[in-house]
Amino acid sequence: MSETKRIALLIDCDNVRATAIEGVLEELATHGTVNVRHAHGDWNNPSLSAWADKLHPHAIRPMQQFAYTKGKNATDSAMIIDAMDLLYSGNVDAFALMTSDSDFTPLVLRILESGFPVYGFGEKKTPQPFVDSCSPFIFIENLLPAKKGDDESAPVTARVPRAKLRQDARLVKLLRTAVDQTVNDDGWADMSRVGSYISNNNPSFSPVNYGYRRLSDLLKATEFFKIDHQESRMLVRDPKS
Known part of the structure; x- marks a missing residue:
């Protein structure tokens, strides 16, 4: 440990x-x-x-x-x-x-x-x-606290909507490149490897800045990628690749 x-x-x-x-x-x-x-x-x-x-x-x-x-x-x-x-x-x-x-x-x-x-x-x-x-x-x-009267369980900053995420050319290129560079022979990439690739090549990146706690949530929100949940890991693929 x-x-x-x-x-x-x-x-x-x-x-x-x-x-x-x-x-x-x-x-x-x-x-x-x-x-x-x-x-x-x-x-x-x-x-x-x-x-x-x-x-x-x-x-x-x-x-x-x-x-x-x-x-x-x-x-x-x-x-x-x-x-x-x-x-x-x-x-x-x-x-x-x-x-x-x-x-x-x-x-x-x-x-x-x-x-x-x-x-x-x-x-x-x-x-x-x-x-x-x-x-x-x-x-x-x-990361600011919710205002009085707001639902404290809701995200502090509203999540960037799907349309705006898809129009962010820099973000889309980053995500697609990360998936493409870590893809396995079966066309699927391990989510942890995708995250590591992004951290190594764009260390300042954080899904929190888009209103999402996890990279998988951000990838899912773009609707560009397919996500497969398995018992021990999470996989992602880009159908256009």
Whole structure:
């Protein structure tokens, strides 16, 4: 039995909303245990009051960084130093960065070079270079809690409808290529291999960004693929291949 992956969550409180932290922690729980939880920011700043309310309920450690010079973001430097210290500590197996700032892209690339996955979480305004560097990247708008009066069991973000999925040329090409490259002699591809192919070739991809928890649900929603459920595995095929 494999050991549980230890994940270090570093939060840039200056430019990401506190309301998504529950969803982020729930998502990370599917990957391992978040044994390091650091929230970086100037805690003397009233704008971080929403984050301050989230610290104790979620066992998040506040990392104080004073704004020594107006207009300069000292939080970024402190968070990078923290990440590098953790990288060499030997106490974590993966990183999660909660930020919408593309300045952290070089940090992500450096961590990846050391063989550690980096889960990214940020708002939809996040620049594409940072999104593409993470493995994977999830927009926090898809992880926000349901509003009062809504069905809390319903998806937070509405699923992208079939018609829109089919019109997304980049998505369709990604899915069809993944199935085609992992297909067996009988024309069927193992779903786990399809997922691995996507992770290796497009690590920032996540079905959550389309409103689906599982890759199989996303494939099924496009109605481009046939899905076969077996006792020990799930198979997929593209009839047009």
